[in-house]
Each structure stands twice: as C-alpha cells, then as structure tokens.
Amino acid sequence: MSRFSLNQATTKRWPMEDTVAGCVAAGVTGIGLWRDQVDTYGVERTAALVRSAGLDVTTLCRGGFFTADAWREDNLRAIDEAVTLGAPVLVLVSGGLPDGSRDIDGARQRVADAIAGLVPHAQGAGVQLAIEPLHPMFASDRCVISTLGNALDIAEPFPADAVGVAVDTYHLWWDDQVWAQLARAGAAGRIACFQVADWITPLPAGVLLGRGLPGTGCVQMRRFREAVDATGYTGPIEVEVFHEDLWSRPGQEVLEETIQRYLEHVV
Amino acid sequence: MSRFSLNQATTKRWPMEDTVAGCVAAGVTGIGLWRDQVDTYGVERTAALVRSAGLDVTTLCRGGFFTADAWREDNLRAIDEAVTLGAPVLVLVSGGLPDGSRDIDGARQRVADAIAGLVPHAQGAGVQLAIEPLHPMFASDRCVISTLGNALDIAEPFPADAVGVAVDTYHLWWDDQVWAQLARAGAAGRIACFQVADWITPLPAGVLLGRGLPGTGCVQMRRFREAVDATGYTGPIEVEVFHEDLWSRPGQEVLEETIQRYLEHVV
Numbered sequence: 001m002s003r004f005s006l007n008q009a010t011t012k013r014w015p016m017e018d019t020v021a022g023c024v025a026a027g028v029t030g031i032g033l034w035r036d037q038v039d040t041y042g043v044e045r046t047a048a049l050v051r052s053a054g055l056d057v058t059t060l061c062r063g064g065f066f067t068a069d070a071w072r073e074d075n076l077r078a079i080d081e082a083v084t085l086g087a088p089v090l091v092l093v094s095g096g097l098p099d100g101s102r103d104i105d106g107a108r109q110r111v112a113d114a115i116a117g118l119v120p121h122a123q124g125a126g127v128q129l130a131i132e133p134l135h136p137m138f139a140s141d142r143c144v145i146s147t148l149g150n151a152l153d154i155a156e157p158f159p160a161d162a163v164g165v166a167v168d169t170y171h172l173w174w175d176d177q178v179w180a181q182l183a184r185a186g187a188a189g190r191i192a193c194f195q196v197a198d199w200i201t202p203l204p205a206g207v208l209l210g211r212g213l214p215g216t217g218c219v220q221m222r223r224f225r226e227a228v229d230a231t232g233y234t235g236p237i238e239v240e241v242f243h244e245d246l247w248s249r250p251g252q253e254v255l256e257e258t259i260q261r262y263l264e265h266v267v
Numbered sequence: 268m269s270r271f272s273l274n275q276a277t278t279k280r281w282p283m284e285d286t287v288a289g290c291v292a293a294g295v296t297g298i299g300l301w302r303d304q305v306d307t308y309g310v311e312r313t314a315a316l317v318r319s320a321g322l323d324v325t326t327l328c329r330g331g332f333f334t335a336d337a338w339r340e341d342n343l344r345a346i347d348e349a350v351t352l353g354a355p356v357l358v359l360v361s362g363g364l365p366d367g368s369r370d371i372d373g374a375r376q377r378v379a380d381a382i383a384g385l386v387p388h389a390q391g392a393g394v395q396l397a398i399e400p401l402h403p404m405f406a407s408d409r410c411v412i413s414t415l416g417n418a419l420d421i422a423e424p425f426p427a428d429a430v431g432v433a434v435d436t437y438h439l440w441w442d443d444q445v446w447a448q449l450a451r452a453g454a455a456g457r458i459a460c461f462q463v464a465d466w467i468t469p470l471p472a473g474v475l476l477g478r479g480l481p482g483t484g485c486v487q488m489r490r491f492r493e494a495v496d497a498t499g500y501t502g503p504i505e506v507e508v509f510h511e512d513l514w515s516r517p518g519q520e521v522l523e524e525t526i527q528r529y530l531e532h533v534v
Contacts, residue, residue: 102485108443137404139441140485141468150443174406176375176417201408205472218369218407 004262005030005058006255007195007240008037010213014251016041020053022252026259032059032195032238033085035078047085057087058236059130059166059193064092064143066114067107071095075118082127089192090122091130091166096141107144112154115163123162130192131155132166135174137207148172148181155190164192167228168240170211173199173219179227186231194228195240196221196266204244211241213258215265225266237266271529272297272325273522274462274507275304277480281518283308287320289519293526299326299462299505300352302345314352324354325503326397326433326460331359331410333381334374338362342385349394356459357389358397358433363408374411379421382430390429397459398422399433402441404474415439415448422457431459434495435507437478440466440486446494453498461495462507463488463533471511478508480525482532492533504533 006028011019016037023031031050038046038060050057063078065071075092082090094111097104115129122129131151134143145151148165155163165185172178185191198217203210214221225237239258246254273295278286283304290298298317305313305327317324330345332338342359349357361378364371382396389396398418401410412418415432422430432452439445452458465484470477481488492504506525513521 097485102487104441104485104487135404136402136441137470137474140466146441147443153443174371174403174413176371176414176420199407202473203404203470206469207404207474218364218371220369220371 001027001259002029003235003237003267004028004259005032005236005238006258007032007059007061007238008034009061010239010241010246010258011251011254012247016046017049018251020049020055022255023055024053026255028255028259029054030056030058030236030238032061032240033057033087034061035081038081038085043081043084050085056236057085058238059089059091060085060087061091062093063090063129065095066111067095067098071114072117076121079118079122079125079127083125087127089128089130089164091132091193093132093134094143094145096139096144104139104144108150108154111145115154115158119158119162123159128161128192129163130166131163132168133171135171147175148178148185152181152185152188152190160189164190166193166195167191168195168197169219169221169224170197170199173224182227183231186228186233191228191231191233191235193238194233194235195238196224197239197241209242209244211243213241213246214239214261221265237262268294268526269296270502270504271295271526272299272503272505273525274299274326274328274505275301276328277506277508277513277525278518278521279514283313284316285518287316287322289522290322291320293522295522295526296321297323297325297503297505299328299507300324300354301328302348305348305352310348310351317352323503324352325505326356326358327352327354328358329360330357330396332362333378334362334365338381339384343388346385346389346392346394350392354394356395356397356431358399358460360399360401361410361412363406363411371406371411375417375421378412382421382425386425386429390426395428395459396430397433398430399435400438402438414442415445415452419448419452419455419457427456431457433460433462434458435462435464436486436488436491437464437466440491449494450498453495453500458495458498458500458502460505461500461502462505463491464506464508476509476511478510480508480513481506481528488532504529
C-alpha cells in the first residue's frame with residue numbers, strides 16, 4: 001500500500017473532508033487532488049486538511065487546456081496551487097483543436113509553445129509539469145497529444161525536472177509502441193506520475209465516463225506497473241477512474257474496492 | 268469524379284439495385300461493396316448487376332475477425348466472393364481481443380498468423396488483402412491493429428500484391444506518425460485502398476456510428492489525399508461513413524451530398 005494513491009476523481013462526489021478522513025481510515029497515504037474540488041473547499045484549507053491528516057498530495061489535476069481563454073494565467077495559478085498543496089506534479093491535459101480548426105500540427109506546436117512559457121515559473125516553484133497523452137478518441141476535443149511518444153517529443157527540449165509525462169494505462173494500453181516509449185521516458189527521468197484505470201466496453205456517449213477499476217477490463221495492469229518500475233520509477237501509483245456508476249456509490253465503499261483491486265491487479 | 272467510389276456502408280439501407288442505379292445516374296463509376304449486403308442480394312446476382320451497370324467494384328468489405336468461429340473458412344469464402352465480384356481488394360478488420368483475454372501481443376500475433384494462412388489463396392485468386400488499422404477506441408472489441416505503422420509491420424513479411432493496408436482518414440487522422448507511415452506504405456506499394464470519413468464529436472454510445480461526411484469534421488481531408496497521392500497511389504477514393512442520420516435519409520440524396528462534399532473537400 002505504500003505507493004497507492006487515491007485520485008480524487010475516482011470518488012468525485014465524496015466531500016473533501018470525508019475523502020481525507022476516509023483515506024486515513026483505510027491506511028491510504030497519498031491522494032491526487034482535482035482543482036475544481038480544491039477550489040470548492042479552498043486551496044489553503046485543503047492544504048491544511050491534508051497536511052494535518054498526514055497525506056501526501058501526489059498530483060494536482062489539472063492544468064493545460066491551452067486553447068481556453070486566459071489559459072496562461074490559469075496555468076500559472078495552478079502551479080502556485082500545487083506549491084500551496086505540496087503537490088510535486090501538475091498534470092497537463094493540453095486541450096483539443098481550437099474551435100473550427102483542423103490544424104492539428106499547429107495545435108501541437110501551440111502546446112509546446114505554451115509549456116515553454118510556463119517552464120520558468122514551474123522551475124522556480126519546484127513543480128514538475130506532466131504532459132498527459134490522452135487516448136486518441138479525445139484528440140479533437142480534449143487533448144491533441146495522443147501518444148507517449150508525442151508527449152516525450154514535446155517534453156524533450158525542457159529539463160526533466162520541469163517537464164515530464166503522465167503515464168495513464170487507460171490512455172496508452174492499445175499502443176504497440178508504448179513499451180519502447182516507457183523505456184525512453186524512464187531513461188530520461190520524465191515519468192512524473194503513473195495512473196491506472198481499466199478499459200471497458202461498450203463506451204458511453206461522449207466517451208469520457210467509460211473507465212473501469214483495475215481488473216474490470218482488458219488492460220495488462222501488472223505488465224504496465226512492472227514496465228514503469230523497470231525504468232526506475234519508484235513513485236506513487238494513482239487509481240484514477242471516471243465512471244457514473246462509481247460516482248453514485250458511497251465513497252468509502254468505492255475506496256475499499258479500489259484498494260482491493262489495486263492489490264489484486266496492480267502490485 | 269474518376270476516382271470517386273461510393274462505399275455502400277454510407278447508404279446502408281439503400282437496396283442493392285437502387286444503389287447501383289443511383290450510382291449510374293449520378294455518374295459514379297466505382298462502388299465498395301459490403302458482404303452482408305451482397306449476401307442478401309446474392310453474390311452472383313450482385314456481380315452480374317454491377318457488371319451490366321459498368322461499375323468497378325473497388326473493395327469488398329470485409330474479411331478478418333480472426334477471433335470468430337470458422338474465421339478461416341469465412342475468409343477463404345470472402346476471397347472467392349471478391350473474385351466473383353471483380354473486387355481487387357478484400358478489406359480486413361482483424362478483430363479485437365478474444366473473450367476474457369488481455370493478451371494484446373498474442374492477439375496481434377494471431378492476426379499475423381491468420382493472414383499468413385490466407386496469403387496463398389489470396390495470391391492464387393489475385394485478390395490483395397488490406398489490413399485496416401482501426402481507431403484505437405476499437406482496439407479491444409473490433410481490431411487490435413490500431414496504427415498504420417503496426418499494420419505495415421504485419422504486412423511486411425508478405426508480398427505487397429498479396430497483403431497491403433487500408434488507409435482510412437477516420438481511423439488515422441490523430442496519429443502524428445501517420446505522414447511518415449503513409450510514405451512507408453506507398454514506397455512499399457502497400458496502399459491497397461483509400462477511404463475517407465470525417466471525425467465529429469460528441470461520439471455516440473458504442474462509438475461505431477459517429478462518422479461524418481467529408482468536410483463536416485476536423486480531418487484534414489485534402490492533406491491526406493495529397494499525402495496518399497504523393498506516394499504514387501492513383502487508385503479509387505471511397506467515401507465510407509457510418510452514421511444513423513445518413514442511413515435514415517434517402518440514398519440518392521445522401522449520394523448527391525457525398526459527391527458534392529467529396530468534390531469540395533477531398534479532390
């Protein structure tokens with residue numbers, strides 16, 4: 001259990017205080033926080049709550065969306081929030097194509113340019129930006145970075161302590177190049193965080209809320225964990241699942257099932 | 268219009284005789300046939316119908332699904348049907364993971380092994396098998412071959428006149444490696460067919476019927492067509508769109524819109 005971290009999205013409707021207390025009660029020592037939840041509870045207040053509970057904040061999700069208005073101010077603020085919360089990593093979901101645009105090369109260049117502009121602030125703050133490749137089914141509307149290889153290409157010009165990648169099994173499991181790219185990521189010291197969720201079908205409309213807990217789908221969870229470990233990564237393993245069925249269940253019950261499945265299928 | 272071909276899936280509910288007559292009336296000279304439609308009308312009867320109408324059959328869709336019972340007999344029969352229909356190409360949708368399996372490497376090896384066993388019959392028949400990479404969102408349940416690069420890796424051991432690849436914009440548009448892989452495919456003479464459809468969001472539940480006619484989404488249609496042409500491919504361009512809204516409209520009306528959008532966005 002020492003590397004287990006509950007990503008708060010898995011129990012999205014569990015109030016912040018209950019989530020933190022529930023983690024402590026279950027012997028969980030790490031939590032991945034989401035900015036919308038943190039904002040609702042208050043940044044300083046969340047920082048004090050997790051600190052007094054002895055929880056490590058493993059990631060803050062999420063920055064990015066470089067196509068949105070005021071993206072730069074929002075990402076600078078997200079870096080500052082990560083500092084306040086003690087999160088070493090800010091996960092970046094880079095955004096899709098601008099409205100009406102088909103220029104995917106241009107959109108990828110825009111991601112690289114945006115990150116270049118954030119690096120000095122991230123380095124000064126001691127926060128590592130983690131470019132997260134999202135599944136290609138999100139390429140047009142959420143994230144034009146679709147593979148670990150492309151994420152590493154974009155990260156490469158920057159120091160590894162400033163820009164890494166987020167490895168999430170849900171987004172990457174289908175890619176026959178992923179094993180080689182994991183080795184590349186590890187060799188460069190760029191695995192900023194490791195998240196797990198399973199792939200289940202059929203996908204729901206909109207495809208965002210179709211993930212499964214580890215062991216409920218077809219992803220080779222243990223193979224991924226071993227491949228990530230083989231690169232020298234020793235950091236936390238977050239379970240991050242989005243599914244309406246999970247969100248409608250009591251948080252403590254979901255956390256217990258999450259831990260049980262993690263122990264059975266991931267470690 | 269000389270390279271335009273109507274893939275029959277675009278007007279799925281249009282009866283065979285109406286489809287053929289509609290193509291002739293619209294000045295269309297090529298058609299991509301689907302086996303379920305052909306079986307309903309009769310293989311020999313379809314062959315006679317398209318021949319007397321002067322239509323070229325550009326592809327037969329589809330073989331593959333190497334996880335199904337009796338896949339080998341079914342694929343041998345599909346090759347024979349292609350010969351009867353005068354289709355130079357049989358498109359292969361390779362199938363997903365076997366029920367309950369997570370072994371994606373094994374599933375890909377099984378595709379390679381299955382194709383190896385079909386090559387002699389395909390070569391004898393003069394039919395080129397076209398491995399179609401499907402979008403990664405179909406990797407678990409329809410096709411474990413998700414990229415053009417992986418399709419070419421599997422095709423590589425076989426003669427190009429026996430095993431090529433199907434290039435479909437809908438499945439490949441998101442891949443930052445696709446331009447390099449198109450050049451690789453063309454240099455090896457492996458582009459067996461070129462199909463176009465556009466990417467639109469939000470995706471519907473099940474994600475199968477979410478395609479758009481060219482110009483309705485975010486795919487760089489002309490860039491794809493030019494990249495395919497630049498490899499030396501001079502063959503037909505099929506428009507193949509699966510969408511309930513299209514299927515519920517009169518076939519002739521859909522064909523007319525398809526042609527108009529093809530002329531505006533593809534050529």
